[in-house]
Amino acid sequence: MSGKGFEAQIESVIRPTTIVEAPRLDKRLGLTLTLATETFQCTGSFKFRAAYNVASHVPQEMIIAASSGNFGQAMAYACSLLKKSCTIVMPVTSAKVKVDAVIEYGGHVDLVDVRVKSRADRVRELSEQFPDAYIASAYDDPLVIEGNSSLGVEIGALDRHLDIVIAPVGGGGLISGLITGLKRSRKKMEVMGAEPLLGNDAARSLRAGHIVANESEPQTIADGARTLSLGKHNWAIIQGNLSTIVEVPEEKIVEAARLLFEFANLKVEPTGALSLAAVLTQPDLFRERSVCCVISGGNVDPGIYAGMLNG
Secondary structure (H helix, E strand, O other), X not given: OOOHHHHHHHHOOOOXXXXXXXXXXXXXXXXXXXXXXXXXXXXXXXXXXXXXXXXXXXXXXXXXXXXOOHHHHHHHHXXXXXXXXXXXXXXXXXXXXXXXXXXXXXXXXXXEOOOOOOHHHHHHHHHHHOOXXXXXXXXXXXXXXXXXXXXXXXXXXXXXXXXXXXXXXXXXXXXXHHHHHHHHHOOOOEEEEEEEHHHOHHHHHHHHOOOOOOOOOOOOOOHHHOOOOOOHXXXXXXXXXXXXXXXXXHHHHHHHHHHHHHHXXXXXXXXXXXXXXXXXXXXXXXXXXXXEEEEOEOOOOHHHHHHHHXX
């Protein structure tokens, strides 16, 4: 589904993105900053846009998906609203707050040690046990892209000039949806990605002109970006529409989370801080420009968050 029918349906359940301005941060960075934060979205991240769109469009009553946490809890909540069931395969290293949330929203969690067996392999095993289930990708699915496009539509409708929109990149579901939605707005703005340097497969793919995969799940603090590679559906959109992907070192992710807490009063998970971290990493790309940073989510373990603020 696309166009006005899709927008009307998804607008009935999602929360509009929250726009935050931080003048002191603007002055510090030498740019005009708009924060489009999904930390107040249902289940605390943009993933609910995608999960609800998937769950509401597939006929299957059971859904199986792999997730580091945000897509899992979004899918669990979406399934609870639609009277469906779901099983979420998660790494044993997943943030406890995310595992607990999946369970509390009514989903079943299947934990896997990714050093022994990948999440994808475990999903394949479960698909053989439950052949009637729908296997949902957290990013590589047209329904995911369409759900996430609602955020691009919202940003495109803002009554302000934006030179650049920058968003985190893991599997590519957010940024490909963002590009799709922004195109509908017919506004001209540059779209950039922000990716952990420890898991820079998307940046390497953009340079190579084809999908390049990580050898194993990258152990970046940005757990939402611990993907092996971009999805094929996402790559088809990204390769011709993304100007660059900034590769962000771990210390800049932590610094960005602290700045968002101090200057914007936002609790942001490491993956959600990637867009601002990209600005800190390559400031000359953004200086004296009007920049929209997409803050993708705020689900983070208290201990990890405290460590970032005090580190």
